[in-house]
Amino acid sequence: SQQGEEDPQALSIQEGENATMNCSYKTSINNLQWYRQNSGRGLVHLILIRSNEREKHSGRLRVTLDTSKKSSSLLITASRAADTASYFCATDRGKLIFGQGTELSVKP
Amino acid sequence: GAVVSQHPSWVICKSGTSVKIECRSLDFQATTMFWYRQFPKQSLMLMATSNEGSKATYEQGVEKDKFLINHASLTLSTLTVTSAHPEDSSFYICSARTEGTEAFFGQGTRLTVV
Numbered sequence: 001s002q003q004g005e006e007d008p009q010a011l012s013i014q015e016g017e018n019a020t021m022n023c024s025y026k027t028s029i030n031n032l033q034w035y036r037q038n039s040g041r042g043l044v045h046l047i048l049i050r051s052n053e054r055e056k057h058s059g060r061l062r063v064t065l066d067t068s069k070k071s072s073s074l075l076i077t078a079s080r081a082a083d084t085a086s087y088f089c090a091t092d093r094g095k096l097i098f099g100q101g102t103e104l105s106v107k108p
Numbered sequence: 109g110a111v112v113s114q115h116p117s118w119v120i121c122k123s124g125t126s127v128k129i130e131c132r133s134l135d136f137q138a139t140t141m142f143w144y145r146q147f148p149k150q151s152l153m154l155m156a157t158s159n160e161g162s163k164a165t166y167e168q169g170v171e172k173d174k175f176l177i178n179h180a181s182l183t184l185s186t187l188t189v190t191s192a193h194p195e196d197s198s199f200y201i202c203s204a205r206t207e208g209t210e211a212f213f214g215q216g217t218r219l220t221v222v
Contacts, residue, residue, distance in 0.1 A: 094157075
């Protein structure tokens with residue numbers, strides 16, 4: 001069962017540009033997490049934001065959380081070709097339920 | 109970050125046979141392990157949640173008798189796909205966590221049933 005909806009489903013940008021991905025969910029959560037997946041590989045944890053937090057930064061990543069709107073966004077600044085991957089949000093209520101994902105392509 | 113090892117990374121098996129996939133947390137004790145299935149170009153679908161020493165909790169629509177999950181210790185969980193058929197071909201991923209923390213993922217197992 002999928003908890004979240006992500007948009008866009010696919011995003012293609014040039015190196016140096018910013019990439020913004022959005023995630024909406026339906027139920028209350030303990031926290032929300034963002035993951036990255038390179039093609040055919042496992043997932044890499046990017047950032048966790050708790051339900052009582054509104055914004056969090058990690059390097060070039062910025063995550064926001066709006067629990068009133070049940071939505072989150074992931075911003076990657078100054079993108080690089082190596083950022084090309086699929087990005088998933090996952091809501092945490094004891095178990096992680098993943099959104100549909102955004103396929104990001106960063107062209108050099 | 110913590111390391112989760114999943115084995116094998118890929119397997120090809122004949123229809124009707126069973127396949128076991130192992131998931132180990134190498135440097136931490138995982139109170140909970142999750143098993144996911146992923147089809148090409150799609151998201152991860154949670155199959156089941158397992159807590160050490162207790163029976164797995166399966167998601168709706170997942171056949172318990174087909175996908176046997178054992179979580180015998182705090183560092184090992186196994187998924188056995190019984191009597192595999194071509195429609196079971198997929199990418200299976202495990203993850204492990206200690207309560208309240210982020211989950212760490214294995215590298216996945218690509219199962220092909222011929």
